[in-house]
Amino acid sequence: MVPVDCSYQVTVMCGIIGFTGDGKALEVLLKGLRRLEYRGYDSSGLALLTADGIRVVKRVGSVENLEREASSLRDVKSSVGIAHTRWATHGGVSDRNAHPHTSCDGRVAIVHNGIIENFEELRAELEERGHVFSSETDSEVIAHLLEEELRRRPDDPRGALTSVVRRLKGSFAFIAISTWTSDAILGARYNSPLVVGMGKGFSIPASDVLSFLEWTDDAIFLENESCAIVRPGSVESWLITGEDLDLKVAKVAIEVSEVEKRGYVHHTLKEIHDQRVTVQRTLTQDLGPLEEAAKLLRGASRVFLVAAGTSYHAALVGRHVLAELADVDAQPVLASEYALASRWVNGDSVVVAISQSGETADVLEAVRDAKSKGAKVIGVVNMPGSSLERLSDVHINIRAGPEIGVAATKSFTSQVIALVRLACAVSGREVTLDAEELGRCVEEVLEQEPQIAEIAKDLKDSKDIYLVGRGVHFPIALEGALKVKELAYVHAEGLPAGELKHGTLALIEKGTPVIVLNPSDETYVDTLSNCQELKARGATVIGISDRHHPSYDFFVRVPRTSSKFASVLLEVIPLQLLAYYMALERGAEIDRPRNLAKSVTVK
Ligand code: F6R
Numbered sequence: 002m003v004p005v006d007c008s009y010q011v012t013v014m015c016g017i018i019g020f021t022g023d024g025k026a027l028e029v030l031l032k033g034l035r036r037l038e039y040r041g042y043d044s045s046g047l048a049l050l051t052a053d054g055i056r057v058v059k060r061v062g063s064v065e066n067l068e069r070e071a072s073s074l075r076d077v078k079s080s081v082g083i084a085h086t087r088w089a090t091h092g093g094v095s096d097r098n099a100h101p102h103t104s105c106d107g108r109v110a111i112v113h114n115g116i117i118e119n120f121e122e123l124r125a126e127l128e129e130r131g132h133v134f135s136s137e138t139d140s141e142v143i144a145h146l147l148e149e150e151l152r153r154r155p156d157d158p159r160g161a162l163t164s165v166v167r168r169l170k171g172s173f174a175f176i177a178i179s180t181w182t183s184d185a186i187l188g189a190r191y192n193s194p195l196v197v198g199m200g201k202g203f204s205i206p207a208s209d210v211l212s213f214l215e216w217t218d219d220a221i222f223l224e225n226e227s228c229a230i231v232r233p234g235s236v237e238s239w240l241i242t243g244e245d246l247d248l249k250v251a252k253v254a255i256e257v258s259e260v261e262k263r264g265y266v267h268h269t270l271k272e273i274h275d276q277r278v279t280v281q282r283t284l285t286q287d288l289g290p291l292e293e294a295a296k297l298l299r300g301a302s303r304v305f306l307v308a309a310g311t312s313y314h315a316a317l318v319g320r321h322v323l324a325e326l327a328d329v330d331a332q333p334v335l336a337s338e339y340a341l342a343s344r345w346v347n348g349d350s351v352v353v354a355i356s357q358s359g360e361t362a363d364v365l366e367a368v369r370d371a372k373s374k375g376a377k378v379i380g381v382v383n384m385p386g387s388s389l390e391r392l393s394d395v396h397i398n399i400r401a402g403p404e405i406g407v408a409a410t411k412s413f414t415s416q417v418i419a420l421v422r423l424a425c426a427v428s429g430r431e432v433t434l435d436a437e438e439l440g441r442c443v444e445e446v447l448e449q450e451p452q453i454a455e456i457a458k459d460l461k462d463s464k465d466i467y468l469v470g471r472g473v474h475f476p477i478a479l480e481g482a483l484k485v486k487e488l489a490y491v492h493a494e495g496l497p498a499g500e501l502k503h504g505t506l507a508l509i510e511k512g513t514p515v516i517v518l519n520p521s522d523e524t525y526v527d528t529l530s531n532c533q534e535l536k537a538r539g540a541t542v543i544g545i546s547d548r549h550h551p552s553y554d555f556f557v558r559v560p561r562t563s564s565k566f567a568s569v570l571l572e573v574i575p576l577q578l579l580a581y582y583m584a585l586e587r588g589a590e591i592d593r594p595r596n597l598a599k600s601v602t603v604k
Contacts, residue, residue: 015100015114016040016086017195018212019176019186022203022233026082027074029205033212034064034084036260039268039405039592040209040599042086044099047071048110049079050178055110059099080233081184083176085112088598102141104148105133108180111147113140114208114602115173115193123168143175147187155181159239162187162228166241172362172602176206176231186231189241190223193602194360194388197221197229197236199250204231210253210386211260211403218253222386251386260403267591269406269488273577276411277443279401280570283415284436286400288422294379294395295426298323301351301377304331305342307367308355309601311409311483315416316355317476318569322420325565327427336363337604339370348375353423356380357404357412358600359387366604368392381419383412397423406592407599408487410577413480414570421566433564442560442567446574449557453575456543456555457582463491463514467505467540468576469498470518471528473569477518481576487594489583498524498531511539516576519546520559520568545572 016037020029030047045067046059056074060066064086085100101110117123120139123146128134132145146168150161158181172192179187188195188206198205198213198220205213206229210220221236223229224246229238238246265271298304304323306316316333323329331353334342346352352371356364359382368378368389380393383401390396401415418434425432460466466485468478478495485493496505498517509515515535519528529550532542536552544553547561547568559571584591 015088015208016042016212017083017112017114017174017176017206017208019083019178019188019206019231020203021081021184021186021231022200024078024080026079027071027077029216030082030084031064031068031071032215033205033207034067034086036212036214037086037209038064039407040086040088042088043094044096045084045086046099046101047082047084048101048103048178049074049077049082050180051077051079054180055103055107055178057101057103057110059096059101061094061096061099081178081186083110083112083178083186098136098138100140102136102138102144104144106148109144109148109151109177110179111140111144111175111177113143113173113175116171117142117169117173118171119169140175143169143177147177147179151179151181158182158185158187158230159228159237162189162230163239163241163243166191166228174208184232188223188231189228191226191241192365195223196386197223197231199234199236202234204233204236206231210255214253214255214257214260218255219250220253220386221248221250222391225388225391253385255385255403260405267406269408269410269581269591272404272406272410273574273581274447275402276414276574277440277447279411280414280418280443281436281440282400283418284422284432284434284439288400288419289397290395291397291422291426294397294423297351297377297379297395298327298329298423298427302349303345304329305346305350305352306331306333306355307336307339307352307364309336309361309363311413311480312355312357312416314476314480314483315413315420317479318417318473319353319355319420321473322417322424322566323427326421326424326430326433329424329427334367336361336367339363339367343370346371346374346376350376351379352376353379353381354389354393355416356389357383357409359384359389360600360602362602362604365389365392381416383415407594407597408484413573417566417570434567435563438562439567439570442562442571443574445560446571449575450578453557453578454582456557457579457586459555460514460579461489461583461586465508466491466493466514466516468493468495468516468518469501469528469531471498471524473565474518474520474524474572477569477573477576478516480573481516481580484577484580485583487597488580488589488591489587490589490594491583498528501531501534506534506538509535509538509540513540514543515540516543516545517553518572519544520572521546521548521561522565522568545575
């Protein structure tokens, strides 16, 4: 028996995929795992239902490791299976803790995303009844509970599944196969995403539409707090409370080619380059009911912009955008720090929730809280069908296309453009950005890639890098710092240029690299004097501006544009490229930085 220790393995932010259909389970699962790799993971595994029972393979490390291991199953005929990429938060990572997990008799296998908060209590209870656990995960309890229930009522999988799900506390999405349920995959979701790809004679339940795009673009997004039995080409679903659900098949408007690297070495580099197209797309195409969203904002007594990470930096830019273009006072709130803001949220408030994935747990929790207080929610989302999209009263799709690199790049520029369009809808004015000009300017910035790659060589061994800007350029300094940290693993700090003298200047010595965002707008003169203070202390200054100045040791020119918010979009691109090339120089794993996951589905 494996003792439960306090460093138990909590399984979070994982990828889930299953297949039930016509004998090609292994192929679909392995391809699906490849597609899920972008989310970040430390181990992977799969289980197939065969004539001789359930066969499981799982391995720490890359999906390639698992593929090698799974070659023993190549000749096994199987039409039903489940698979998983795992990303753990606590304790070590081991084959034993990788998913799938099986029940004692091996007749049930499950894969799970989320946290079972009451697992210790459930595990103690199951052990008392003689169950033997083989991992330290919270997830394994699901396999043992299902085994008990299915053994008790093998002809009633719906009853068995409902009764198990009602015992679980936490947030979860799981799918399960069993020797009692032949071609059926049992699944459930509670505050964690689960969608089913639907094809002729097959179904693919998964945590993410990108994992099954090459097989089908028809999808059923399962309701939150629901259970499902997925059979080849059909799904039955009901709320945990027991009420039957009417399911609708939606078309996923993403081409498989959009998730390929298309000749680029890394998704991240491709996505930086994609911006020449995505900025124009977000600027010109239908993003959804902007007018309806604008009406909500016009009537709001308080507006909150809730987001995490890069999306929070877009919210910080959004604050300027809404103030300057629509005279709306919006308060940016970090989703993980929303608790304080919550006391001011009421029925007259509007929460604008910004999230690329639409699955960030802290954002969703804030949204649920806001809704419970009667506030209206505008979701600004990239992934179609996401939980945020479904929870929002009105949602705006930023149309950046799938973002596979863990570091957000093109979603940031599209978020900012969507906020500019929203602000213009509020004030009833023409959108202040010109699509053609913006596309041309992005191109001009990208043309400086070789020169930026050279600067990256000089900066790659820096211990610390500082980035400064004033006003709306300060959030870009924060975003640039985040890119350098997560891609190149170099410490970087973004700060308002005017704050330097209040402390951080003490850290500047000969050769300390400082990136100065200094476009020729109302911030120019003051930022330039900060730049000279930096020079006087020996800093190596990298100027990013439409205007050269002799105090810059390195200079990246961003074109002058007719709109201040366009220059904001343009100055982030050299920072994305700089972080990318620093990472390349340092040999970092660019598309999947260590310890990070694309979608942070737990708090
Ligand atoms: C940084 C990054 C993260 C995300 C954050 C929020 O490059 O990707 O900081 O921005 O996890 O994710 P979304 O936007 O999906 O809510």
